[in-house]
Amino acid sequence: xxxxxxxxxxxxxxxxxxxxxxxxxxxxxxxxxDGETPLAxxxxxxxxxxxxxSSLGLSTAVLPGVTPGSGPGHLALFGYDPLVFDVARxxxxxxxxxxxxxxxxxxxxxxxxxxxDDGTILDRRAGRISTELNERLIESLNTEIxxxxxxxxxxxxxxxxxxxxxxxxxxxxxxxxESDPGRVGEKPLAMRSQSEAATDERTAAVLNSFVEHTAEVxxxxxxxxxSDPQVNAVLLRGIGKKPSLPxxxxxxxxxxxxxxxxxxYRGVSRLVGMECLPIDLSGEGERTPNKLAAYKAHADEHDFxxxxxxxxxxxxxxxxxxxxxxxxxxxxxxLPALLDWRPEVVLITGDHSTPASLKAHSWxxxxxxxxxxxxxxxxxxxTEADCRGGSLGSxxxxxxxxxxMANAQKLRKYGA
Amino acid sequence: xxxxxxxxxxxxxxxxxxxxxxxxxxxxxxxxxDGETPLAxxxxxxxxxxxxxSSLGLSTAVLPGVTPGSGPGHLALFGYDPLVFDVARxxxxxxxxxxxxxxxxxxxxxxxxxxxDDGTILDRRAGRISTELNERLIESLNTEIxxxxxxxxxxxxxxxxxxxxxxxxxxxxxxxxESDPGRVGEKPLAMRSQSEAATDERTAAVLNSFVEHTAEVxxxxxxxxxSDPQVNAVLLRGIGKKPSLPxxxxxxxxxxxxxxxxxxYRGVSRLVGMECLPIDLSGEGERTPNKLAAYKAHADEHDFxxxxxxxxxxxxxxxxxxxxxxxxxxxxxxLPALLDWRPEVVLITGDHSTPASLKAHSWxxxxxxxxxxxxxxxxxxxTEADCRGGSLGSxxxxxxxxxxMANAQKLRKYGA
Numbered sequence: 001x002x003x004x005x006x007x008x009x010x011x012x013x014x015x016x017x018x019x020x021x022x023x024x025x026x027x028x029x030x031x032x033x034d035g036e037t038p039l040a041x042x043x044x045x046x047x048x049x050x051x052x053x054s055s056l057g058l059s060t061a062v063l064p065g066v067t068p069g070s071g072p073g074h075l076a077l078f079g080y081d082p083l084v085f086d087v088a089r090x091x092x093x094x095x096x097x098x099x100x101x102x103x104x105x106x107x108x109x110x111x112x113x114x115x116x117d118d119g120t121i122l123d124r125r126a127g128r129i130s131t132e133l134n135e136r137l138i139e140s141l142n143t144e145i146x147x148x149x150x151x152x153x154x155x156x157x158x159x160x161x162x163x164x165x166x167x168x169x170x171x172x173x174x175x176x177x178e179s180d181p182g183r184v185g186e187k188p189l190a191m192r193s194q195s196e197a198a199t200d201e202r203t204a205a206v207l208n209s210f211v212e213h214t215a216e217v218x219x220x221x222x223x224x225x226x227s228d229p230q231v232n233a234v235l236l237r238g239i240g241k242k243p244s245l246p247x248x249x250x251x252x253x254x255x256x257x258x259x260x261x262x263x264x265y266r267g268v269s270r271l272v273g274m275e276c277l278p279i280d281l282s283g284e285g286e287r288t289p290n291k292l293a294a295y296k297a298h299a300d301e302h303d304f305x306x307x308x309x310x311x312x313x314x315x316x317x318x319x320x321x322x323x324x325x326x327x328x329x330x331x332x333x334x335l336p337a338l339l340d341w342r343p344e345v346v347l348i349t350g351d352h353s354t355p356a357s358l359k360a361h362s363w364x365x366x367x368x369x370x371x372x373x374x375x376x377x378x379x380x381x382x383t384e385a386d387c388r389g390g391s392l393g394s395x396x397x398x399x400x401x402x403x404x405m406a407n408a409q410k411l412r413k414y415g416a
Numbered sequence: 417x418x419x420x421x422x423x424x425x426x427x428x429x430x431x432x433x434x435x436x437x438x439x440x441x442x443x444x445x446x447x448x449x450d451g452e453t454p455l456a457x458x459x460x461x462x463x464x465x466x467x468x469x470s471s472l473g474l475s476t477a478v479l480p481g482v483t484p485g486s487g488p489g490h491l492a493l494f495g496y497d498p499l500v501f502d503v504a505r506x507x508x509x510x511x512x513x514x515x516x517x518x519x520x521x522x523x524x525x526x527x528x529x530x531x532x533d534d535g536t537i538l539d540r541r542a543g544r545i546s547t548e549l550n551e552r553l554i555e556s557l558n559t560e561i562x563x564x565x566x567x568x569x570x571x572x573x574x575x576x577x578x579x580x581x582x583x584x585x586x587x588x589x590x591x592x593x594e595s596d597p598g599r600v601g602e603k604p605l606a607m608r609s610q611s612e613a614a615t616d617e618r619t620a621a622v623l624n625s626f627v628e629h630t631a632e633v634x635x636x637x638x639x640x641x642x643s644d645p646q647v648n649a650v651l652l653r654g655i656g657k658k659p660s661l662p663x664x665x666x667x668x669x670x671x672x673x674x675x676x677x678x679x680x681y682r683g684v685s686r687l688v689g690m691e692c693l694p695i696d697l698s699g700e701g702e703r704t705p706n707k708l709a710a711y712k713a714h715a716d717e718h719d720f721x722x723x724x725x726x727x728x729x730x731x732x733x734x735x736x737x738x739x740x741x742x743x744x745x746x747x748x749x750x751l752p753a754l755l756d757w758r759p760e761v762v763l764i765t766g767d768h769s770t771p772a773s774l775k776a777h778s779w780x781x782x783x784x785x786x787x788x789x790x791x792x793x794x795x796x797x798x799t800e801a802d803c804r805g806g807s808l809g810s811x812x813x814x815x816x817x818x819x820x821m822a823n824a825q826k827l828r829k830y831g832a
Contacts, residue, residue, distance in 0.1 A: 031792060058809055062830060063424065065818025069831035082831060083424075089831075358790060361829055363822040365809065384792060384807075394473075394809025 003084045005402045006251050008414075015253040018408040020304045021343035024077065024265075025331060026070070027313030029353025029366045029384060033321055038312075038356065039367065040383040041321075042328040046335040050346065051382040055375040057392025058365040058384070059400060061352050067363045070313075073351030074268045076397035078306075079252070080245060087271065088174070088240025093164045095270050096263025097156055101242040106167045106174045106203055108239040112137065113161075113188075114230040121184045125161040126231045137218070137227060138163055144217045151206045158263060159284075165210065165236065173200030174241035179211060188235055207236060247273030248304070252405060259295050260308035261287045269306055286311050288330070292337050299341045307338060316354030324356055345407045346371040347400060348382065368392060368400065372407035419500045421818045422667050424830075431669040434824040436720045437759040440493065440681075441747060442486070443729030445769025445782045445800060446740070454728075454741040454772065455783065456799040460748040466755075466762065467798040471791040473808025474781040474800070475816060477768050483779045486729075489767030490684045492813035494722075495668070496661060503687065504590070504656025509580045511686050512679025513572055517582070517658035522590045522619055524581040525654040526571075528553065529604075530646040537600045541577040542647045553634070553643060554579055560633045567622045574679060575700075581626065581652065589616030590657030595627060604651055623652060663689030664720070668821060675711050676724035677703045685722055702727050704746070708753050715757045723754060732770030740772055761823045762787040763816060764798065784808060784816065788823035 001007055030037040061076050062068045062083070071092050072082030090107035101107060112134065114123040138155045145153050151169040158164055175194045181187070191207045193200035214234050221227035248256045250273075258269030258276045266276050277294040279287065286309070299305055309331050315323035339346070349368035352361045367387035380386035392403070405411045417423055446453040477492050478484045478499070487508050488498030506523035517523060528550065530539040554571045561569050567585040574580055591610045597603070607623045609616035630650050637643040664672045666689075674685030674692050682692050693710040695703065702725070715721055725747050731739035755762070765784040768777045783803040796802035808819070821827050 031790065058807070063421065063818065064811060064815035065421075065820075065822035065827060066424065066428070067822065067827065067829045069829055072831040086831070355790070362790070363819070363827070364790075364792065365807075388792075388794070388807050388809075389805025394811065 002246060002251070003081045005079055005398055006246060009079065009402060009405065010251045012411045012414060013251065013253040013405060014410050014412055016408070016410050017303065018344040018410060019341065020345045020347065020404050020408050021338060021341065022077070022304070022306045022404065023309070023338070023346070023348040024074070024306065025309045025312045025328070025348065025350050027316045027352060027354025027361065028350035029355070029362070029364045030316065030324070031355040031357050031364070033357060037384050038321055038325040038328055040381070040385065042325045042332070044328060044332040044382070046332050047382055050335070050371050051369050052379055053375070053377045054369040054371040054382070055392050056378045056380055056382070056387040056390030057368050057395055058387050059349060059368040059395045059397055060365045061397045065363050067361050068352045069361065070264055070351055071268055073397070074265065075272070077349070077351060077400060078248065078272045079398060079401035080272060081398055085243060085245055087243055089238025090164065091238070091240050091242045092264055092267040092271070093158055093162070093238070094156070094166060094267070095242070096265070096267030097158060097164060099156065099164070099166065101166070103241070104168050104170055104172065106172050106239065106241055108165045108207065108236045110163050110165050111161050111180065111235045112163070112231045113233045113235045115188070115233045119187045121181070121186060121188065121235070123230065124180070124184060124235060126228070129161050129228055129231060131157065131159045133228060134160065134163060137221065137231065140221055140226065141214060141217055145210070145213060148206050148209050148213065153206070153210055167203065167206060171199050171202065173197050173203050174239065175200045176204045176207065176239045178237040178239065179207070180235035180237040188233065191236065191239070203239070207239070211236065242271070245271055249273050252304070252401065253410070254304040255302045256304040256306070257298065257302035258306045258308070259291050260306070261291060262308070262310050265308045265310070274306060275302070288334055292334060295338065295341070305341070312350070313354045316356050317359055319356050319359040321356040344372060345404050347404045349400065365394070368395070370403055370407060374407050374409070418662060418667070419497045421495055421814055422662060425495065425818060425821065426667045428827045428830060429667065429669045429821060430826050430828055432824070432826050433719065434761070434826060435757065435759040436761045436763065436820050436824050437754060437757065438493070438720070438722045438820065439725070439754065439762070439764040440490070440722065441725045441728045441744070441764065441766045443732045443768060443770025443777065444766035445771070445778070445780045446732065447771040447773050447780070449737055449773060453800050454737055454744055456797070456801065458741045458744040458748070460744060460798070462751040463748050463798050466751070466787050467785050468795055469791070469793045470785040470787040471808050472794045472796060472798070472803040472806030473784050473811055474803050475765060475784040475811045475813055476781045477813045481779050483777050484768045485777065486680055486767055487684055489813070490681065491688070493765070493767060493816060494664065494688045495814060495817035496688060497814055501659060501661055503659055505654025506580060507654070507656050507658045508680055508683040508687070509574055509578070509654070510572070510582060510683070511658070512681070512683030513574060513580060515572065515580070515582065519657070520584055520586055520588065522583045522588050522655065522657055524623065524652045526579050526581050527596065527651045528577045528579070528647045529649045529651045531604070531649045535603045537597070537602060537604065537651070539646065540596070540600060540651060542644070545577050545644055545647060547573065547575045549644060550576060550579060553637065553647065556637055556642065557630060557633055561626070561629060564622050564625050564629065569622070569626055583619065583622060587615050587618065589613050589619050590655065591616045592620045592623065592655045594653040594655065595623070596651035596653040604649065607652065607655070619655070623655070627652065658687070661687055665689050668720070668817070669826070670720040671718045672720040672722070673714065673718035674722045674724070675707050676722070677707060678724070678726050681724045681726070690722060691718070704750055708750060711754065711757070721757070728766070729770045732772050733775055735772050735775040737772040760788060761820050763820045765816065781810070784811070786819060786823060790823050790825070
């Protein structure tokens, strides 16, 4: 039986032409500084106009007090309980760079790192090396390593110091602990099976050999002056296999599309069966014009679109209140282009809060607004304070897809 | 697997120096009389100042419409689902008077009572006899009774008409029905095993013999003029064994302490692994100065403190609106002394509502406030009406510990 709300959605969903736009302003929830949050301080005429006719509420992403990572926050938004569908970060990263993992593959997220002479970690990010150096190192490592103990090992650049390791062989398990202790001053950990299964033992053994072998290759590259002296180790985390999630196509009877530029968000949207719109991903950052161009060209192929805005979170993580406010204003400028698609339902919220004062993800409930012809308009702005006590009340992210579906008149009556 | 939220808390909790103060104003929730509840009518300058900078909400103790006893209400506040951890009232009473029940012990709560000649109950409390008479009767009964069918039977005074019965033997069950029908005009019930187990049959048989034997001894004492003529029976309820609850130390990685004067609350706090601060318990009633003295002397040994205020409930039970209001004002006077501990998080609520107009516990959601540096201040007072539509929204008592932990920055992120 599928967990809430999927089983109910599978039972009640109707295919129809009505359109749902889900806008995720990453990390949008905040705390007031001098009485105002970035959402309250930003000048957002377009958002204000839409909000006035919307129902508002405060939504808890996962559970009260729980600070979600981006993966769990997004899964909850899409209606997939992250406490049930526990997806390894390595899997999300692999999907995000376009790999479609199969049942014989195990993915891990990896960092190039710097160890001191005594083996303790000096820098978990090897001085944040360039993506270009990352690509050269990955090419060399792929040439040198190939197979370990009959297991194919392939590496893929993510960006800067980050890459993805994909193992492939029959009888490989995915339940293995991480090598990255998460802080400097400690030694990398040996990876271990977290079950009794021989398949997990095998994965752990191969990954431990991989870490050793990689250190040797990196040593050779440094001697040949083909690397940076501070790149002398790799750290692995988020090891796992791709879980088989029910597709949004089948559960919600939607043709879902995703408009996101960053790998992580493309990955999680593909995991639930969304099609990533073909965005020009050259360059770095938000790439809003590219996203809007893809949206304009391809939105009509879908009846559900997820539009992701990353920079609100990035400025929150940097503690930059004004930068976050400015990103909200930039989003406001692009809102009319999104509404040109003429969605029947517009749902705007975030995957988690990232208060600028906290410089980190947080547990605070997210402001949420649902605009539709069938809403109860609250006549307010889209701010944390205005969403408090709105028509949607206090809810959970898992409740949002059912509400969007209902407002799009895509759910049949329950019972007679 | 531990029930919500304990498994998640066990996974995410971090030990740190930050401090959480949980104040339980027993039975604080009320209904308006002439438009105001006791909280609204009370003059509470200290509470008002703290509330202005706090996040507010309305929290349901157990489930909507469910009127909790003090045990379930407190367990929910501490994060222990009372629908899962079903603790017998006899066990709570036993723990409350300082008995540390073992696995071979079964406890029951007992009343001295008055039966009519036809065996029906005239007074479930035997005219609320004095604690002094209770102590004399218990001494005689302990001398006369001793063992029944190889089972040790010990009685302990609680206060006034209330005492605790503790059986001890191997192979004693704890799943037995009560003798107290809960109302006058009916006859006491025979206690029965509520399972097929011989161990439960044995406990029921011993307790039924105990009730008979006690009536004989009380008859002898009345003839010898060593008792009050209206004490001629005992009624037993809340029979059970002490459950093994996971300790707050292990689940939340806290050093939890309890500041409560009444046995019941000391009992329930010990059950979840709190250490009772050494309060001078001589005298009766709230004993606020004694509690504050213990708090001042020992608070620094803990990073989580539960401070209990009983009299708000007592005046509610008596239907005394003004008395309840006065007790709130007295608490307000002691609030600065509590804040001297400099907690990072202050959580104030109750274990259940006790509306003065109802003169009893009720199901109404409780006003709750969380003060912390990381809150969203609602700028209001701590009243039922102001908590409505606050930033915390509608929540459950089980959500409160996770929120307090999050605000104290004692929880790591969930997922990546």
